Amino acid sequence: MILAVMMVMTISANAMNYNAAKHEALFLSDKMAYELNLTAAQYEAVYEINLDYLMSLNGHGDVFGIWWDRRNADLRFVLNTWQFDKYMSLAYFYRPVAWKAGNWTFAVYTHYDRGRFFNAHPKVFVTYKGGNNHRDPRFYADRHMPKPDVHHRTPMAHHKASAPAPHNGKPVSAHHDRKGADRHMAMNTSRSNGGHFGRK
Numbered sequence: 001m002i003l004a005v006m007m008v009m010t011i012s013a014n015a016m017n018y019n020a021a022k023h024e025a026l027f028l029s030d031k032m033a034y035e036l037n038l039t040a041a042q043y044e045a046v047y048e049i050n051l052d053y054l055m056s057l058n059g060h061g062d063v064f065g066i067w068w069d070r071r072n073a074d075l076r077f078v079l080n081t082w083q084f085d086k087y088m089s090l091a092y093f094y095r096p097v098a099w100k101a102g103n104w105t106f107a108v109y110t111h112y113d114r115g116r117f118f119n120a121h122p123k124v125f126v127t128y129k130g131g132n133n134h135r136d137p138r139f140y141a142d143r144h145m146p147k148p149d150v151h152h153r154t155p156m157a158h159h160k161a162s163a164p165a166p167h168n169g170k171p172v173s174a175h176h177d178r179k180g181a182d183r184h185m186a187m188n189t190s191r192s193n194g195g196h197f198g199r200k
Contacts, residue, residue: 014059016104018129021054026125027117028096028108033117038084043147045078047122049140050096052133060099068132077140080147128145 029047032038038046039114049071056067060110074092076084088094092107132139 014057014102015142016054016101017055018055020052020054021130022125024106025051026121027114028093028106029122029144030117030119031108031112032087032093034078035093036079036086037148038079038083039146039148041143042078042083042147043119044122044124045076045140045143045145048124048128049074049078049128049167051128052130054097055130056133057097057104063099064095067133072139074133074140077138077143078145080146080149081100083147 022044030051031042032046032050053067053071056062057169059072062068069122075087079087096107097104098107136142
């Protein structure tokens, strides 16, 4: 009995709690919204799917197990063809989590600095507690959400953000740099209600 209890405690210790999962899902989903040019509806669904996946992880064996397969199946319903192809080509989206030395690691942080966001939080960030991946496998297929029908531009950066360059001999503040980035993104956002909505 003692051995069984110890095994349960070990599994529980490896599980990702809700608060940790939702913040990691938010960071990952925000970057997917930016690089895949998601619509607002897609962003909401992608956040839910990522949160469900992260909350289903209890150890190394779950990283590429049944819940990873379900994540990919759900995303195939939510994304259009070019978005899904791009998603699969980017390892830090397609294989976002690894279990190393007894800890979860997230590949997206090799490309983006912590705290860097391109969009406002999805509306479901506060309300969604998980569970859609335990419903009908066609849950997201039946939502029939609109998808952009144009290809995304080349993202401004696939790597960690560098400090803003000086302008007229004066340093450029992060706020000024973000406003310039927002103007650049706004000019490149598709007219089909594509991503980069509600940026902070």
